[in-house]
Amino acid sequence: MATVWHQWIRKSIQSSSTLRAVHTLKVDPSQPMLKSPPLISLDLPDVWTSNVMDFDPPSIGECSNERRARVIDGKLMAEKIRAGIAGEVIRMKESIGKVPGLAVILVGHRRDSQTYVRNKRKACEEAGIKFAMAILPDSCTKDEVCEALSSFNGNPSVHGILVQLPLPDHLDEEKILNLVSLEKDVDGFHPLNMGNLAMRGREPLFIPCTPKGCIELLVRSGVDIMGKKAVRHHATVSTVHALTSNPEQITREADIVISAAGVPNLVRGTWLKPGAVVIDVGTCPVEDPNSEHGYRLMGDVCYEEAVMVASAITPVPGGVGPMTIAMLLVNTLNSAKRAFNFH
Numbered sequence: 001m002a003t004v005w006h007q008w009i010r011k012s013i014q015s016s017s018t019l020r021a022v023h024t025l026k027v028d029p030s031q032p033m034l035k036s037p038p039l040i041s042l043d044l045p046d047v048w049t050s051n052v053m054d055f056d057p058p059s060i061g062e063c064s065n066e067r068r069a070r071v072i073d074g075k076l077m078a079e080k081i082r083a084g085i086a087g088e089v090i091r092m093k094e095s096i097g098k099v100p101g102l103a104v105i106l107v108g109h110r111r112d113s114q115t116y117v118r119n120k121r122k123a124c125e126e127a128g129i130k131f132a133m134a135i136l137p138d139s140c141t142k143d144e145v146c147e148a149l150s151s152f153n154g155n156p157s158v159h160g161i162l163v164q165l166p167l168p169d170h171l172d173e174e175k176i177l178n179l180v181s182l183e184k185d186v187d188g189f190h191p192l193n194m195g196n197l198a199m200r201g202r203e204p205l206f207i208p209c210t211p212k213g214c215i216e217l218l219v220r221s222g223v224d225i226m227g228k229k230a231v232r233h234h235a236t237v238s239t240v241h242a243l244t245s246n247p248e249q250i251t252r253e254a255d256i257v258i259s260a261a262g263v264p265n266l267v268r269g270t271w272l273k274p275g276a277v278v279i280d281v282g283t284c285p286v287e288d289p290n291s292e293h294g295y296r297l298m299g300d301v302c303y304e305e306a307v308m309v310a311s312a313i314t315p316v317p318g319g320v321g322p323m324t325i326a327m328l329l330v331n332t333l334n335s336a337k338r339a340f341n342f343h
């Protein structure tokens with residue numbers, strides 16, 4: 001399932017204006033959906049999950065007009081994870097005198113990309129991770145991007161490299177992403193990492209940050225999917241995309257709805273099964289002269305409707321976005337640990 005999300009979310013990153021997709025994940029109805037939060041999720045040390053949120057979950061199928069969905073606070077979860085990473089970076093520095101390093105390539109001057117990169121830099125600095133950046137103009141050539149990439153690939157202080165997407169149209173995203181060193185591909189977008197993620201029994205070096213963050217949000221909220229294996233083994237996954245003829249009907253059958261269409265308010269309350277868990281990946285920037293950066297983010301889900309039907313829901317902002325950045329830090333730390341053979 002992680003695979004399908006991955007490909008699908010990446011597609012939506014690539015063409016968010018055309019793809020209207022709602023990913024639905026149907027979990028075995030004989031199993032309770034929500035249970036006590038587990039202590040260990042994915043590959044994060046226990047310490048990062050010891051403060052998982054506890055809550056009294058309504059069961060799937062249960063819905064009342066007086067009851068609003070529990071809000072899954074991605075911002076809070078991400079803060080806890082980042083605090084755990086900061087601790088690990090200190091331990092690394094004290095033990096071997098080295099720290100992880102992340103390098104970002106930003107092409108052009110999209111305001112949303114600038115904001116995300118600024119947030120990544122801030123998160124790195126707060127966690128003690130070194131941050132390097134190559135800023136290139138909209139008009140830059142493929143060779144200039146490749147030059148920046150190859151310099152980061154060859155720099156031993158850099159353990160994670162990412163190219164902020166989307167790139168301007170004239171640049172070939174596929175060719176550029178293929179050049180990111182496999183061992184530093186903290187976005188998990190290299191075809192070999194993607195391929196290994198897709199294949200049973202293979203382990204990619206990195207799992208892409210957004211789907212990884214979605215799984216963390218679910219696991220830490222006590223949603224009973226028991227990590228990626230359980231998802232593969234116990235869930236039936238349906239994908240709804242722009243050409244699906246009955247998206248509402250398919251979505252209404254899902255116990256967990258993960259939407260990454262980039263279409264504000266696409267998923268209405270009537271699309272949801274009562275008690276469903278809703279993860280909203282959509283972050284569509286909408287012009288807003290009153291907001292600090294001139295735009296605000298809108299999710300795919302009509303929040304005010306969904307909150308009356310779902311049992312748990314992520315807000316936008318404050319849901320998946322902060323977890324994406326926290327997972328980037330996790331991938332960077334793990335990459336540095338691998339490079340230094342530090343455990």
Ligand SMILES: Nc1nc2c(c(=O)[nH]1)N[C@@H](CN(C=O)c1ccc(C(=O)N[C@@H](CCC(=O)O)C(=O)O)cc1)CN2
Binds near residue numbers: 163209316321
């Ligand atoms: N190379 C990549 N490019 C892009 C990715 C990615 O994972 N790798 N994903 C998105 C953008 N993205 C990360 O780069 C991203 C989006 C949103 C957030 C976030 O924290 N959002 C906050 C609000 C932020 C704000 O506007 O101040 C929230 O939702 O609460 C982080 C990262 C496309 N490109």
